Amino acid sequence: MRSDRQHRAPLGLKIAAAAGLLFLHLPILLIFVYAFTTEDKSYQWPPPGYTMKWLGITWQRPDVWESLGLSVRVAAISTAIAVVLGTLCAAAVSRWKFFGRETISLLVILPIALPGIITGIALRSAFNLADIPFSTWTIVLGHATFCIVVVYNNAVARFRRTSASLIEASMDLGADGFQTFRYIVLPNLATALLAGGMLAFALSFDEVIVTTFTAGQQATLPIWMLEELVRPRQRPVTNVVAMVVVLVTFLPILAAYYLTRDGDQIGGHGK
Template sequence: MHSDRTASPLLKVLAWGGLILLHLPLVVIALYAFNTESAAFSFPLQGFTLQWFGKALSRPDVLEAVWLSVKLAAMATVLALVLGTLAALAMWRHQFVGKDAFNMLLVLPIALPGIITGLALLSSFKALGISPGMLTLVVSHATFCVVIVFNNVLARFRRTSQSLIEASMDLGADGWQTFRYVVLPNLATALLAGGLLAFALSFDEIIVTTFTAGHEKTLPIWLLGQLTRPRDVPVTNVVALLVMLATVVPILAAYYLTKDTETVAGSSK
């Protein structure tokens, strides 16, 4: 029986209205990053200028915060790629007691509210005698970035046929050769997409970072501190725009990398 899947006009209007409502504040920030007037959100816009970009990129505090966030996101992403891939491999290849509980516990850090995760991590670090700093930031960011990598890699594993691995072993390949020449090529785009998403998630994380940063000032923490400095609003808008771009680009890249990979070569139906 034929079913009409065309959305009603009202549903389309509501969907577009929701999208506009969500993205309108971002558009406002982007527009005022080019405003010639230095006052906070004066209306209408007084003109178009790029001077605030030059001022933002010449400020040492901005550059230090950007570099710290990039370095933190890169380290957390690498750690998440290793741990998330190993966890996905264990879930895919082996049956063990508490497998479902392990899966739930792995996803829990990103499912819980950020304030709960931040408090739990801070309490754990204090109990272990570890002072908040770069180490605690990397570990705390990796705890929720692992989930992103784990979900991407596990989904790809589940679409990969076991017969490929068995055929590789039958042809004389050892475990490392099978992983390198059979498993890894199938995982390549999933790993890249998971890494890009994990980097974007870590780069703009603020809630967990507030609890575990100590004296470190990442870019989101720098932006939070700028709320008390109205004279710096144009520079703040520029930095916020750059953060949005740094977050959106990896997400779009991850989407385009994985949108055509529903069927993997050799996958079984």
């Protein structure tokens, strides 16, 4: 027949790939399994029995709802800030040549390259110096530092692909600045912003390090989970929550991947 045979991977490679995937995803599956175990003191394998009761118990724990609410709020606000500032910054850097342009580009990307612990300590001492009490807003500020990068990277990549003559063509055809933004710039940018925003949301939602330094008494969902793990009481509740976090984070990233498949890099994926 044709050359189908040549496209088939050798057996060794297949086994290696399968092993790699298992290594990556088996632990996550284990977390899911433990969410349904009947044993609540230690992680015993195999689980002595299976039950759905932890779903109900989790549902009734006010501390879960509190930290979940805080996490969603922080992620939503940080993302909103990041979308506005990241887009404006990307527009400035890619549309005009000005003194210090490369430096600004580097400074915007720097927070994601810095270890989170540095960002965290820096913000904490800055808040202390400025006498700003810790609140939801200090967490939001901390998260915004790396959320902006994600949006910025996506927007810059899209601006680079969008020909400058499109904007001139729009003006030439009679559209003023607002119409050009509304009908040409925004539609061309929309999927990049959506993808960047979703990634930013996901990053903020499971952030631990920066949050520990900027949160004060409040606990976001990841922080709450860390605290829960220390006390061996109703452990499967943590696993139920973990399952929810995986879903909440995974879906937007999947969506972002599909939206930007046509060549845009998803910047800052590695935070």
